[in-house]
Amino acid sequence: xxxxxxxxxxxxxxxxxxxxxxxxxxxxxxxxxxxxxxxxxxxxxxxxxxxxxxxxxxxxxxxxxxxxxxxxxxxxxxxxxxxxxxxxxxxxxxxxxxxxxxxxxxxxxxxxxxxxxxxxxxxxxxxxxxxxxxxxxxxxxxxxxxxxxxxxxxxxxxxxxxxxxxxxxxxxxxxxxxxxxxxxxxxxxxxxxxxxxxxxxxxxxxxxxxxxxxx
Amino acid sequence: xxxxxxxxxxxxxxxxxxxxxxxxxxxxxxxxxxxxxxxxxxxxxxxxxxxxxxxxxxxxxxxxxxxxxxxxxxxxxxxxxxxxxxxxxxxxxxxxxxxxxxxxxxxxxxxxxxxxxxxxxxxxxxxxxxxxxxxxxxxxxxxxxxxxxxxxxxxxxxxxxxxxxxxxxx
Amino acid sequence: xxxxxxxxxxxxxxxxxxxxxxxxxxxxxxxxxxxxxxxxxxxxxxxxxxxxxxxxxxxxxxxxxxxxxxxxxxxxxxxxxxxxxxxxxxxxxxxxxxxxxxxxxxxxxxxxxxxxxxxxxxxxxxxxxxxxxxxxxxxxxxxxxxxxxxxxxxxxxxxxxxxxxxxxxxxxxxxxxxxxxxxxxxxxxxxxxxxxxxxxxxxxxxxxxxxxxxxxxxxxxxxxxxxxxxxxxxxxxxxxxxxxxxxxxxxxxxxxxxxxxxxxxxxxxxxxxxxxxxxxxxxxxxxxxxxxxxxxxxxxxxxxxxxxxxxxxxxxxxxxxxxxxxxxxxxxxxxxxxxxxxxxxxxxxxxxxxxxxxxxxxxxxxxxxxxxxxxxxxxxxxxxxxxxxxxxxxxxxxxxxxxxxxxxxxxxxxxxxxxxxxxx
Numbered sequence: 001x002x003x004x005x006x007x008x009x010x011x012x013x014x015x016x017x018x019x020x021x022x023x024x025x026x027x028x029x030x031x032x033x034x035x036x037x038x039x040x041x042x043x044x045x046x047x048x049x050x051x052x053x054x055x056x057x058x059x060x061x062x063x064x065x066x067x068x069x070x071x072x073x074x075x076x077x078x079x080x081x082x083x084x085x086x087x088x089x090x091x092x093x094x095x096x097x098x099x100x101x102x103x104x105x106x107x108x109x110x111x112x113x114x115x116x117x118x119x120x121x122x123x124x125x126x127x128x129x130x131x132x133x134x135x136x137x138x139x140x141x142x143x144x145x146x147x148x149x150x151x152x153x154x155x156x157x158x159x160x161x162x163x164x165x166x167x168x169x170x171x172x173x174x175x176x177x178x179x180x181x182x183x184x185x186x187x188x189x190x191x192x193x194x195x196x197x198x199x200x201x202x203x204x205x206x207x208x209x210x211x212x213x214x215x
Numbered sequence: 216x217x218x219x220x221x222x223x224x225x226x227x228x229x230x231x232x233x234x235x236x237x238x239x240x241x242x243x244x245x246x247x248x249x250x251x252x253x254x255x256x257x258x259x260x261x262x263x264x265x266x267x268x269x270x271x272x273x274x275x276x277x278x279x280x281x282x283x284x285x286x287x288x289x290x291x292x293x294x295x296x297x298x299x300x301x302x303x304x305x306x307x308x309x310x311x312x313x314x315x316x317x318x319x320x321x322x323x324x325x326x327x328x329x330x331x332x333x334x335x336x337x338x339x340x341x342x343x344x345x346x347x348x349x350x351x352x353x354x355x356x357x358x359x360x361x362x363x364x365x366x367x368x369x370x371x372x373x374x375x376x377x378x379x380x381x382x383x384x385x
Numbered sequence: 386x387x388x389x390x391x392x393x394x395x396x397x398x399x400x401x402x403x404x405x406x407x408x409x410x411x412x413x414x415x416x417x418x419x420x421x422x423x424x425x426x427x428x429x430x431x432x433x434x435x436x437x438x439x440x441x442x443x444x445x446x447x448x449x450x451x452x453x454x455x456x457x458x459x460x461x462x463x464x465x466x467x468x469x470x471x472x473x474x475x476x477x478x479x480x481x482x483x484x485x486x487x488x489x490x491x492x493x494x495x496x497x498x499x500x501x502x503x504x505x506x507x508x509x510x511x512x513x514x515x516x517x518x519x520x521x522x523x524x525x526x527x528x529x530x531x532x533x534x535x536x537x538x539x540x541x542x543x544x545x546x547x548x549x550x551x552x553x554x555x556x557x558x559x560x561x562x563x564x565x566x567x568x569x570x571x572x573x574x575x576x577x578x579x580x581x582x583x584x585x586x587x588x589x590x591x592x593x594x595x596x597x598x599x600x601x602x603x604x605x606x607x608x609x610x611x612x613x614x615x616x617x618x619x620x621x622x623x624x625x626x627x628x629x630x631x632x633x634x635x636x637x638x639x640x641x642x643x644x645x646x647x648x649x650x651x652x653x654x655x656x657x658x659x660x661x662x663x664x665x666x667x668x669x670x671x672x673x674x675x676x677x678x679x680x681x682x683x684x685x686x687x688x689x690x691x692x693x694x695x696x697x698x699x700x701x702x703x704x705x706x707x708x709x710x711x712x713x714x715x716x717x718x719x720x721x722x723x724x725x726x727x728x729x730x731x732x733x734x735x736x737x738x739x740x741x742x743x744x745x746x747x748x749x750x751x752x753x754x755x756x757x758x759x760x761x762x763x764x765x766x767x768x769x770x771x772x773x774x775x776x777x778x779x780x781x782x783x784x785x786x787x788x789x790x791x792x793x794x795x796x797x798x799x800x801x802x803x804x805x806x807x808x809x
Binding site (some may be wrong): 059061081082083195196198199202203205206209 | 231232234238239242258262263267374
């Protein structure tokens with residue numbers, strides 16, 4: 001009985017640190033998927049988020065794909081190589097001391113959450129001020145990340161609108177970062193499907209003709 | 216009825232059969248391309264095709280070995296005496312004027328792989344000598360003695376600033 | 386038509402033309418086979434696809450707890466068409482099970498497992514088990530959270546072995562938890578198992594070409610109702626393959642993450658379990674059966690039994706009426722209930738284990754096993770009822786024929802025995 005309990009705990013352990021987003025529905029949002037939007041999102045990520053988070057599967061050279069010029073990349077990377085991954089400047093030990101956890105890497109974060117970019121967008125819209133004056137998050141209760149953008153105190157108004165627009169771009173960039181080949185994949189897939197449909201039709205006609213003398 | 220006639224026309228059936236075979240064969244061949252392509256160097260390997268080197272720290276008479284595309288590249292800051300000596304010498308069995316082997320005479324940049332069988336030559340008093348079969352190179356990387364057939368290769372490189380070169384891009 | 390000199394040269398040394406004739410152009414197949422008979426060919430194709438994509442993935446993958454996750458991202462981002470190889474392979478795993486399950490359902494529905502096709506059915510059963518093992522070990526390799534905890538939970542199941550359970554689990558893992566030793570051996574075995582699978586497939590095919598295909602009617606067709614495999618069924622199979630590839634590629638290119646849990650994009654963390662662990666969809670019914678039994682050993686036994694019980698089908702179905710569902714309304718109904726029950730178990734397996742879900746899971750598990758347990762009685766009862774109700778002439782003729790065959794065989798045996806006795 002003890003063993004089965006352990007087993008079941010392993011299977012279904014509800015750990016609140018892992019936000020599953022079960023209670024708060026994800027917000028409906030249309031994310032633009034063009035290089036311009038992504039670049040603006042990347043600028044926010046590279047100036048704000050990478051203070052604590054790594055983006056280790058994205059290398060400086062990859063930023064060319066979202067429209068950064070060589071000069072802009074040179075300014076961003078400083079002494080780092082073009083081929084170096086984009087890493088936070090804060091040492092992980094210090095971050096762990098401050099927040100209790102090492103902030104997760106952001107290069108796969110969109111894919112690692114059901115809803116992808118929508119999750120990211122919803123998360124940022126769900127910071128609120130608790131009665132005790134501390135900031136918490138509806139989507140991710142007990143989140144360790146501080147409300148760096150001051151969403152909880154923002155209220156409704158032009159500030160919030162601008163913030164939301166900016167977050168859409170961040171979500172769009174993070175979706176790209178988690179799956180940079182999506183566009184190549186879909187455009188190739190289009191031709192593959194066209195080919196397969198034509199070829200299958202040809203095979204269908206062949207099969208009918210071959211079978212014509214059987215029926 | 217007309218459909219039946221078509222079916223019984225062997226030529227038409229033959230044409231469709233050939234067309235299907237061609238389309239299917241082309242598709243199968245195209246499907247092999249990603250497999251072949253996946254064995255080529257990946258983009259992270261390709262992105263190391265160029266290497267930036269800060270040469271400001273190499274003082275006169277000193278040399279530095281760096282890795283470019285995984286290969287050793289010797290960068291030598293030659294003294295005036297060395298430059299003069301190299302200018303006077305025509306080289307060995309693969310003669311080439313020193314002027315054709317450098318961009319700026321004080322900087323020699325050569326691929327440190329012996330042209331004989333691919334060992335990495337060691338620094339010697341007069342240049343380099345290969346530990347494997349004793350080929351000797353001068354301070355212009357030209358072959359003087361030994362089994363190696365050619366001078367040491369020159370990588371494509373350019374000066375970004377006076378103190379910085381980029382190897383792999385001419 | 387005269388033979389090509391090269392073919393002739395080969396034929397003197399290797400039975401090439403004879404083989405092509407025997408297995409393709411003159412291999413006879415019932416002409417009434419429906420598209421449900423395509424799935425064996427499709428399974429063979431998916432096996433090839435998995436082997437090819439897997440071999441090329443293995444050129445870039447690193448079976449090391451520290452490197453595995455990064456090497457997958459390297460494949461996805463840096464290797465030329467690496468994303469395509471990986472998505473073909475991950476989608477291919479699901480496609481493999483989909484195709485195999487339909488292939489099995491067809492066999493059950495039409496009674497193709499019955500004599501003389503038991504060896505095909507049993508080699509198929511071994512193939513299913515090998516496929517499950519291969520898929521399970523392959524799922525660990527990306528070293529994501531789902532990979533890790535899936536392997537942790539499943540290897541723990543072996544802890545239910547009486548007495549030596551704990552040792553077995555440690556032996557399987559080569560570590561006290563799933564670790565570096567585990568991923569290394571799982572990679573080797575994941576690569577090795579397909580060799581076994583290919584060998585068993587060969588036996589499966591030799592058996593098929595010996596006993597030949599069953600057909601939807603379940604009764605033996607007259608010789609003139611059979612047609613050659615090539616070109617008739619080769620083209621029918623190729624057309625089916627085209628349709629399959631359209632569906633398959635739609636997933637690979639437009640929704641490749643459909644079969645990948647978001648949590649598996651988080652590197653394995655041995656200190657933290659994700660809140661909701663679900664196995665891959667193809668294991669859900671068996672997982673639901675495991676959870677339905679409130680005892681670890683019992684659960685593991687029930688789960689194992691739920692897969693292995695299929696092997697008994699040729700003996701559980703005792704009806705003299707040939708074939709499966711064509712002439713047998715009761716068998717058809719039982720098949721329908723069974724399929725719906727599996728759908729229910731799949732649903733239950735995907736849900737968190739709440740009280741209601743546990744109860745539904747137990748009911749569905751009971752139905753699952755009772756279908757097998759009732760079959761011997763039901764098939765006999767159905768037989769008696771159908772004899773009274775009347776069956777089409779060709780069915781009765783076939784039953785009579787088999788009786789004749791039986792009698793002749795017994796007669797022969799008797800005479801042989803008599804002769805031996807005389808000699809003695």
